[in-house]
Amino acid sequence: MYNDSFGNSLKRGYLGLPVAIRTIITINVVVFLLQILGANDLFISTMAFNPDLPTAVIQPWRLVTYMFLHAGGFHLIFNMLWLWWMGRSVEQTLGPRTFCVIYFGSGIGGALLDIAFAQFVGINLVIGASGAVFGVMVAFAMLFPRMPIMLFLLPPIEARYVVAGLIALDLLFLGSSDNTARIVHLGGAGIGYLLMRYQQQGIDLSALVRPIENFWYNLRGAYKKKKSTRKSSNLRSVSDVEIVEESDQSELDEILEKISKKGYDGLTKEEKRKLFELSKKN
Structure with a gap:
């Protein structure tokens, strides 16, 4: 080091x-x-x-x-x-x-x-x-x-x-x-x-940023799907997985941001469950 x-x-x-x-x-x-x-x-x-x-x-x-x-x-x-x-x-x-x-x-x-x-x-x-x-x-x-x-x-x-x-x-x-x-x-x-x-x-x-962010993710998702139509069915399934992973990451970011503002106890039971599931994936 x-x-x-x-x-x-x-x-x-x-x-x-x-x-x-x-x-x-x-x-x-x-x-x-x-x-x-x-x-x-x-x-x-x-x-x-x-x-x-x-x-x-x-x-x-x-x-x-x-x-x-x-x-x-x-x-x-x-x-x-x-x-x-x-x-x-x-x-x-x-x-x-x-x-x-x-x-x-x-x-x-x-x-x-x-x-x-x-x-x-x-x-x-x-x-x-x-x-x-x-x-x-x-x-x-x-x-x-x-x-x-x-x-x-x-x-x-x-x-x-x-x-x-x-x-x-x-x-x-x-x-x-x-x-x-x-x-x-x-x-x-x-x-x-x-x-x-x-x-x-x-x-x-x-909340002011999320509509722009969602528009960007939708734009990227549409682009990925358009590219996947030129590939084999196996490659298409990989593209779909990438889109799901991006959605998971976005949801994880939202939960972490809420923790930074309100603490872990400020999460709902559903958000705590989702955080646990996403942490296992990562």
């Missing part, structure tokens, strides 16, 4: 990340590499968020795609470090579906708030994951308010004060000419707070 190569250690650390954070970081890094390899102008013109109201209505995909673009290496690194640092505990506590609702909901909410303010302060293209990351940081501070955070050259500071301080800095420099989308940061933080409040009140945020 001690003689393991740096590459293997890096690979293990990457694969050990929660699935949603690992996917988001991977997409951000890949898109940034494409930006520096020559696609930056194309990406900015088609994927950056434009707070001009008609453009936002006609090109709604920009509400999401702008989160995967960054203005430079430090912009990317700091966003991904904060996401990795605080987001892991949030995803592990709430589950990947709820985490995605908070992350993308905060990013979209920050962009929508920017539309309202841009009509008065001017139209500027927005890129970066900061709004979404601010929402995740607020969620972390609400889940672990007294968690000590180590910042450079500073003593340990509780998470609630660190996050509140970052929000206060954005408020303090609101309107400055440093090309930082502070309205998006504040909007993301506000939406992150509201979504966490809903979650703490018992509203299942993950």
